[in-house]
Amino acid sequence: MAPKLAVFKLASCDGCQLTLLDCEDELLALAGEVEIAHFLEATSTVQPGPYDLSLVEGSVTTPSDAERIRQIRAASRHLVTIGACATAGGIQALRNFADVDEYRRTVYAHPEYIETLATSTPVSAHVDVDFELRGCPIDRRQLIEVLTAFLAGRKPDIPDHSVCFECKRRGTVCVTVAHGTPCLGPVTHAGCGALCPAYHRGCFGCFGPSGSVNLPALIPVLRRDGMDDDAVERFLHTFNAPAFEKEMGK
């Protein structure tokens, strides 16, 4: 019997699950290898668990999602988180550093209708996760590697080195060295193919921290290249804010 694949979504923009539908060349072949048992964005067919592989997009921001992720975990043989929201809390984790009640009052006329947690947390803060795929959004090629690996029963080949390695491989001139452009490439997890430097801008950290990061060593370089303290903080506090915070030892 074909393995059952499920895709779930918590607080997020839908971009990571869309990446699965963006595998235009592989989608029908993939659909031949698995049974898509739950994927609301793509199909009205909803099958109950257990699922062999569940992909989860989005972060936990409501009491009901905190409960739902436990149910998803219980129904899933393997659980893989996809994207910055599910692996680090995402952009909505900026509330973790603010007063969420004030946010609620700012955005909604009737804050009392809005049920939300004070924090946006990654799935791993709530349940065990078998693999975390980084990115805001995830990379299509990496997603296919992860799906292929889980279907074959092997470990995904997703290196945790930094974006700098990808720049070197791509032959992109270092934007920091050549142009003094602030860049988070040295501390950011590879996966995008070093897109931003190839488009003449500094990396802004979509994939979160890479393995063995020396973030404190990068801060003086960012300052040298013209960023004041507030700008440095904003640079790190964007799509993977809590993950970089952890790397700073905060």
Add this chain to the structure above:
Amino acid sequence: MTHRGSRVLHVGSLSRVEGEGALRLHVHDRTVTEARLEIYEPPRFFEAFLRGRSYTEPPDITARVCGICPVAYQMSACAAIEDACGVEVDPAIRDLRRLLYCGEWIESQALHIYLLHAPDFLGHPSAIDLARTHRAEVERGLRLKKAGNDIMELVGGRAVHPINVRLGGFHRAPARTELRPLREELQRALDDAWETVRWVAGFDFPEARTDADLLALAEADTYAIEGGTPTVLRADGSRGSFPVGQFTDHVSETHVAHSTALHSRLDGRLHLTGSLARFAVSGSLLSPVALEAAVAAGLGDPREGAVCRNPFRSILVRAVEVVYAVGEALRIIDGYEPPASPYTEVPPVAGVGHGATEAPRGVLYHRYEIDADGLVADATMVPPTAQNQGAIEDDLRRMAQAAIGERDPDDDELTALCERAIRNHDPCISCSTHFLDLTVVRTSGPTTGGHRA
């Protein structure tokens, strides 16, 4: 089935829409007493955490509101901030923006036509099931969608959350030679887009009519995509417009208990934005090939006043818009000369700016207040689905009432009908949840509901 007294139909999780929502229908003695689209997508508070960010950041940050239409967010953010700073970009940059936006239109409309909407007409739960009987058609849809994504990847760097957009233009403008490979793919896509029009024209369309006001941007000489003046075509055929800076004077949002998205009214009336509205407001400005496609699709000739008010037929308009967007992309590539600089400098100016562009699902309005330090003091976004929510609920109520009055279908049939009524509008629920401008006065809107979903 005969009278069953009161019943409540509740569909907990809508499928084949973007984001998460539910619908609730109250029926009493064969009368629909309430029809609600409930958006329970968790709030993400973009408008709150944009405050204090640099004025250069909203294009990257607001892209994350929606993975399906990130370019729309980037373009509306750029337009609003450039308006605040009093900067107009070079025409060559404007063309490149339009090319990127065409990529998003092609990708998003093909996604809706083939993966979300067509299965309804052919009785399948998904495009993957549809591929068992209509393999060639689904492959064609995926190929078309890929052509849109390839434009976004080349011009924007990637398909979801492009990285190449910045205030004033782009970080890097492609060389002419880089765009050349797209040409061949888009020629093929033009054939695929035409085949799509012919295919969807053969679908069976239920009768339906929306009387909502139709709101779209309009430009003097082109089918509006990346800018224009908000223009309304009312049910009585009258037409009006207002400056984009007065958007929230006309489109007011209210917060109701059953939804984390806000409900909008246009001058106190229900309104609809998106493909039907664009076609009604600017259809006569479509390219000759797209006009031909509209006639072939059975929509009539917009130069002779043809307007489509049947939401089920929105798939036809989307197909025509794909023909248009592919043609536009080819036109821009053929005439492309790289701009002298990839971007125009946008120095910060304290003040307020407004911007609106046509996301695939309709008008997306942004407003930013920038302070003297170049930081965002206040941000407002009014996404299309929040605007459409009232009209969608109106469709739901009307279609459910008609079906119940005629033959009183069972819950499964009624559910399927209601889901179709919602999918007709391609709601992007992820982006519609958030957002409220507290400065809006809501005295003319309906009162808020009293109980929670």
